[in-house]
Amino acid sequence: MKATTDERLNKKLTGNFIELASTLSKLNESEQKQKIIEMNGMINEMNKNDLDSVMSVELFRDINELINDEKMTVENAALLFGHIGYCKSLFSLTKKNFDRTSLIDSFGGMIFYEYRVKEEKNEKLLADLCECYLSLLDGRFVCSYDIFPISIPCLLKVALNKEESKEAQKEVEMALLALSKIGKYYTIEQNLYLKEIKEIIKCHQEHHNLTRLAYQSVWEFLINRFYHEESLEEVIVNELHFGREAARELEELSKCVKWKKEKENWKEQKEVSVMKRWAETIHNLPSLFNLLQEGFDKLICCLVKLCRASRNDEPELSDATVTWFHSNSRSICDGIGIFLESDILVLFLENIQQSTLKTAIARVSLEFFLDISRRLRRNSIEDFNRKHWKKTKRMVFDQMEEQGCEDVITSFNDVERTDITNVNIMSESLKEYFVFL
Template sequence: MAATERLTELFSELKYCDEDEQKQKICAMNEIVDKMNREEYDSVFTTELFDKIHQMIEEKKLSMGKAILLLKCIGYWKVLKNMIVEEEQKKEGKNEKLLNDLCECLLSLNYEFTDIPEEITEICVSCLLKVALRKEENEETKKEAEMALLALSNIFCYETADELYLNEIREIIKYHQERCNLTRLAYQSAWKFLVQRFYSVLSLEEVIVNELYFAREAIKELNELINEVD
């Protein structure tokens, strides 16, 4: 069967499958996409197909996790990685905003997966920490910091040297503790990014417990949540 026909058939079967079967079919689609030429790809992945994906999510026939996996297999994953490397390597005319957006998108699509190459992870961490470190206290900057930190919190395995992130994320958290310049989601995401490094970098214990006062901050968060619950 032609690649396009087989892929269309697999897609049409998704809404009738349970989650395990959906994952198997999406993985099969991924293998087909990798072998498609541009003409075949363009003939299948149309606006109508994306509308159907959206409809399946709305009708709860496709979970958000499976939808993200499906979008990755459609090709965004491979294309995003290439675009990030190309933009980062530009000696002139680098578009920082585009690079930040690409990094956020890549890490957000990562979801429960950990197969981002280390060199691309380092680019993403470096770019997005710069965004989160901005000190202007206006709504636009807060939103940009929130999106950057939320994307960073999706990184589960990252064992590169401490100095590439520790000083920056510590500064972000301490600055917020003094000025309250982050949104609640951004602040939680900053802590999540840092605490997830704790498993591979044991020297973070003193910083987290004694310098950034994790217990105090956790109690504060819990008390605020309790006040919002009936």
Template sequence: MEMSVTEKFKELFNELEGCDEVDQKQKIEEMKRMIDEMNEKEFESVFTTELFENIHKMIILKKFSLKDAISLLMCIGSFNASFIILKSSFESSSLRHIFEIIIIDEEKKKERKNERLLIDLCECCLLLNNYNVDLSKDLLGICIRYLLKVALKKEEDKETQKEVETAILALSCIRKLQKVPKELFLNEIKEIVFYQQEHHNLTPLASRFLWLFLMDRLDNDESLEDVFVNELHLAREVARELEELSKCVDWTRKEKEKENRGKEVKKKFIIRRFLYAFFFFFFSSSKLWNEEFIELIMSIVQVLRASRDNHKETFESCINVIETAAGKKVVKIEAFLKGGAVDAVLEEIQRPTLDDKIAYNGLIFFMNVLYRLKDEEKDEMEEAKRKATKMELFEKMEEEGYEDCIFGFCNCKVESLFDEYIFVPNVERLFVHY
């Protein structure tokens, strides 16, 4: 009977201790190839706290060089970061604590500082962080400083591009909720983004994770919103990234028909990370932004339509993001019309296979839009423009009988996102009083 990939990996790892340096390197390369073949469950079953403790012991006993350990850990970390593995294992290991001590001690040296070691250990600590442990202020400052130094490299040879990609991937692992003072990164990040926009020097993966890092920083610092949106053109750039990612996924294949592994699956996970970041951005922001948000809404709608039949989790995330955006003054109402969101949601609520959660989100989307139109009237919005938007919205809903479809849900009981049944409120008055 053929051994599973996890059994082969464990067997190779157990053989490391008795190998010479050359054999160890060969086995490590083979183990790294195996990691790329694993799915999420296989990965979690192998990379336990016990494994990290064994790596630490082998380093102490000089049966495993620190350089080779880092090589293996970087591969583990890249998988961990790309697939958002949330199981804690490295954080609770002694290896993590030793790495952090080495980083801080090495940084304190005034002479003969090993910068390459510092960068490697910073990347390991962040890539294996799992998003659920706050880094100390000192460690965070060191990691950001050294990794940005790598990310600022502009050479376009493959080796440098890979270094930059790994550094940005590691930076994107800093927790969304962890406060990162903008003084630590803003000027450098702006330089990286501006250079990328002009020269396209970053790999696709590096570019995507750069924007994820930026969107995560918005959670704790509203002062960054204007810089990110109007200077760095966040909405436009992220829309393009999402569009390119969507093209790389075969949405026609059902998730259960394909193994949860490979480059395509990694791209799907990155799409979900983008959608997760959008949700919090729209939820927390209170400003009304520029026309580039039409492009962003269009790209989300594109993923929504593509994922509708076979990728339920991604599809529900898209609906959730659109509904949240409609309830906030981040995106103008016209963007939902021009970006195709109104059409997409209208299509969903009349599908014969409509489920409670989609019905709930769809109806809340329209109620948010209608309330927004009323609020904008109170805010003395340009009347002709408001009336034109309202007329376009209502005509679109009336053409195919969508208005009747929405009324059909009035006072119906549907299951909300909070797993409890609610009554959909009367929406007739919103239509009647406009």
């Protein structure tokens, strides 16, 4: 099979990047800096696969040797790896080569030296080193906890900069993106971040001073903390209004995105990356999800639109959203009127009728309808006005009947596929539920 024009261009691009990297040892500090700026420009032109290919163990080892041999300054190393880490985080790449090389120890050592040993701290360099370290990090529990009391206050100080210049906005964005890489597996003391994080979010809500990526990143950092700190629910939901904010951001981002890929080797738009990051953050919040909370009904509507729009170009995102709907079906059913607004029933029927339907998606889709049927058949409705519930139940059932839910679902009994046996059994159960609704 002949390589496409885009594939040949990308291969040339990555080849040129690797070639430039190999010449760095022969250059002085000023020349190195110019070459690194050129290399960073190449990174901007790379797609996810290109960047993944150049972030090799060899690159990390070679640069680490240059640093140890004093053939590259710390500033130049930070200039290169800060940009690589930024793009890695933006694409949500999970390559662990940084974690597997001694460069991780070198950066950690440089951070401690700059913070604790050096008499006059270079705060800009310290922030750059912290950004490199956190944005390149990928493994769980690889990071030393001693890094956090240094890196978190340092990067929050950068993020609190309220200057409106593009340069300042980019620095804030990079600092918050690096902080968002501190995963939910790490327990962080609230006194290290909570006051500043609340200030950053509230300031943006009032003045809209952050980029879209920066705003998503600050929320991701906070949501990751909720994994160990359930006491944050009041702050996240009622004080900072996560449901409302996430819904608004997804709605505005959707207006900027052109989903249709015009080229075979499509370079993902930044807005798409940010939307995917929002979706992933929302997917990590099943225990916080409640349609009765402010904005969460609108958030469901936005996710339905995102799921449908991304079905062809980003099927993994679409499938993950369907699975998330299924895992939260109980909460969705408790606010069952959302079906009448969000088009969620139509979305699931569309998914079931796809010619490329995956067994896993068929299963979660049918289980979703099964949960709806069970909830609609409840005999005792707590915390609901019984008359209102009966009316809502009738409206939902009419919509299900209008869309042909029963016919589509029970048609799975006629499908002869060895990998869909369990799905057939579920569809038989569903038929009974539809009969007695």
